[in-house]
Amino acid sequence: MLERSPLSAAARQADTQGPAEPVAWPRERWLPWVTTPLLVAALIGAWHVYVVAAKVSPFILPSPGSVWTAWVEMLWSPRAWVHVRMTVYATLLGFAWALVIGVGLGVLIGRLRWLEVTLNPFIVATQVIPKVALVPLFVVWFGFGITSKVIVAAVLAFFPILTNTVLGVKSIDAGHRDVVTSLNASRWQIFRRLELPSALPYILTGMEVGIVLAIIGAIVGEYLGGSTGLGALMIAKMNAYETDALFAVILHMTLLGFLFYFAIGALRRLLIPWHQSASR
Amino acid sequence: MSSAGPEAHGAGAIRPAIAMRALEKWYGTRDAPVHALSPTDLDIPEGELLVLLGPSGCGKTTMLRMIGGLIEPTAGELTIEGAPLWRGGARQNQALGQLGMVFQDANLFPWLTIEDNIALPLEFKGVGRAERMAKAAELTKLVGIAGFEKRWPKELSGGMRQRAAIARALSYDPEILLMDEPFGALDAMTRDAMNLELQRIWLATRKTIVLVTHSIGEAVFLADRIVMLSPRPGRIDTIVEVDLPRPRSPDTQGLPAFQALVKRLRDRLAVIS
Numbered sequence: 001m002l003e004r005s006p007l008s009a010a011a012r013q014a015d016t017q018g019p020a021e022p023v024a025w026p027r028e029r030w031l032p033w034v035t036t037p038l039l040v041a042a043l044i045g046a047w048h049v050y051v052v053a054a055k056v057s058p059f060i061l062p063s064p065g066s067v068w069t070a071w072v073e074m075l076w077s078p079r080a081w082v083h084v085r086m087t088v089y090a091t092l093l094g095f096a097w098a099l100v101i102g103v104g105l106g107v108l109i110g111r112l113r114w115l116e117v118t119l120n121p122f123i124v125a126t127q128v129i130p131k132v133a134l135v136p137l138f139v140v141w142f143g144f145g146i147t148s149k150v151i152v153a154a155v156l157a158f159f160p161i162l163t164n165t166v167l168g169v170k171s172i173d174a175g176h177r178d179v180v181t182s183l184n185a186s187r188w189q190i191f192r193r194l195e196l197p198s199a200l201p202y203i204l205t206g207m208e209v210g211i212v213l214a215i216i217g218a219i220v221g222e223y224l225g226g227s228t229g230l231g232a233l234m235i236a237k238m239n240a241y242e243t244d245a246l247f248a249v250i251l252h253m254t255l256l257g258f259l260f261y262f263a264i265g266a267l268r269r270l271l272i273p274w275h276q277s278a279s280r
Numbered sequence: 281m282s283s284a285g286p287e288a289h290g291a292g293a294i295r296p297a298i299a300m301r302a303l304e305k306w307y308g309t310r311d312a313p314v315h316a317l318s319p320t321d322l323d324i325p326e327g328e329l330l331v332l333l334g335p336s337g338c339g340k341t342t343m344l345r346m347i348g349g350l351i352e353p354t355a356g357e358l359t360i361e362g363a364p365l366w367r368g369g370a371r372q373n374q375a376l377g378q379l380g381m382v383f384q385d386a387n388l389f390p391w392l393t394i395e396d397n398i399a400l401p402l403e404f405k406g407v408g409r410a411e412r413m414a415k416a417a418e419l420t421k422l423v424g425i426a427g428f429e430k431r432w433p434k435e436l437s438g439g440m441r442q443r444a445a446i447a448r449a450l451s452y453d454p455e456i457l458l459m460d461e462p463f464g465a466l467d468a469m470t471r472d473a474m475n476l477e478l479q480r481i482w483l484a485t486r487k488t489i490v491l492v493t494h495s496i497g498e499a500v501f502l503a504d505r506i507v508m509l510s511p512r513p514g515r516i517d518t519i520v521e522v523d524l525p526r527p528r529s530p531d532t533q534g535l536p537a538f539q540a541l542v543k544r545l546r547d548r549l550a551v552i553s
Binding site: 173175176178179180181182183184185186189193194197200272274275276 | 348349371373376383385387389390391403432434
């Protein structure tokens with residue numbers, strides 16, 4: 001469109017050095033891929049040696065081999081999958097409620113100072129209550145069915161999502177605000193292009209914490225109420241002294257936790273590829 | 281958009297790009313008011329590169345942000361290309377559409393690519409995607425960052441980000457560019473380079489530019505006219521015409537006229553701050 005003056009070429013040199021290219025495969029990246037399997041193998045080896053050498057009763061601590069057998073057995077048992085489905089369902093439904101209410105309320109609190117001042121004592125109070133202690137109450141109120149588990153999962157996941165959303169909405173850059181103000185953007189345009197993307201990294205952090213708490217909530221709910229779900233299965237195995245199966249259930253729960261956690265991580269890379277948290 | 285074309289340049293009683301009449305700003309509470317800008321009259325003609333210079337607290341940024349519609353004046357009149365900026369406490373679109381702002385930080389949105397950042401004002405105005413991207417490509421060439429359209433802001437250096445911010449302010453072709461210490465956050469070498477670049481862009485586009493700085497050298501290097509403000513209360517202290525030939529180059533800074541002007545302004549600044 002315009003002729004570039006010779007000056008600009010020289011001028012450009014002074015400020016076009018971008019950030020340095022990172023090394024393609026630094027040690028921090030590959031090291032855990034080596035150390036993690038080694039450490040896990042060492043741990044299982046030590047466990048096995050201890051069980052054999054000290055002749056530990058399988059009711060107290062089963063050998064890694066028998067835990068593996070019990071776990072594979074669980075994988076092939078349709079009954080076990082019913083429990084898994086139940087726990088997944090309670091976790092996700094509770095998490096969804098926490099997400100909707102947490103983000104919605106969080107955006108309002110972040111925007112409206114008077115609402116924040118009004119609700120703050122209650123938010124702090126409900127944060128410091130050991131929420132797990134409320135589980136028996138939920139069982140009394142909502143019965144032994146799925147509802148009480150969903151509510152426990154939702155209550156636990158709600159707070160990190162709420163507090164992170166509030167933080168996200170409040171930490172919108174003043175300079176970014178100036179830009180949309182000087183451009184006379186509409187309320188919706190500001191929300192769509194500034195407020196939502198600004199808050200998203202915070203909301204995702206809240207979701208990352210929230211999803212793990214939702215699993216805990218669902219499982220604790222299942223401990224106390226009803227006969228389905230991984231929590232209920234654990235109680236059954238405990239009462240039957242099937243310690244190897246108990247370990248297998250714990251393994252299931254752990255894998256479930258990993259699965260959800262990585263799902264949020266994938267969501268992070270999908271939604272906010274521009275943010276540094278997405279490239280870790 | 282504006283009725284005053286380039287042929288009106290330099291003529292006698294033509295309409296200025298920006299006109300301030302008794303423009304005034306008070307900050308703070310009833311008990312502790314701060315007079316940020318005492319009643320000020322100033323006309324800025326079409327196509328001028330005007331620099332607001334002064335120590336901190338002199339009201340130069342307040343004046344610029346009032347012109348840009350980010351701060352509402354306490355009293356007085358402010359017209360942009362003949363149209364009032366404020367009416368009944370509301371900003372008027374006609375005047376606002378003539379203004380493009382560049383801030384000390386580039387303030388690019390990190391979640392948008394460079395081209396989407398540059399074209400964001402057009403998106404707000406409802407321009408279609410194809411047209412937006414064409415305009416963004418044209419502007420990246422103008423500001424010297426062609427080839428970086430698809431990058432994220434974090435992948436660019438500070439100077440390049442500021443170039444993108446200038447392109448964004450130019451995207452909807454406003455008549456006036458308002459710049460609040462645009463190179464203040466850059467290192468000295470990049471800053472000199474950007475001053476040259478700004479001159480080139482200005483000579484190519486012939487926009488009216490109002491630029492705030494506290495660097496005397498930058499002011500003399502860039503300006504057609506320097507308005508020096510003094511603090512407590514903020515007011516215009518001195519207005520200086522800069523008659524150095526254009527295009528100015530790094531050699532301009534060696535001219536006796538350049539250095540004399542710098543000395544004069546420095547001496548005055550020492551008195552008022």
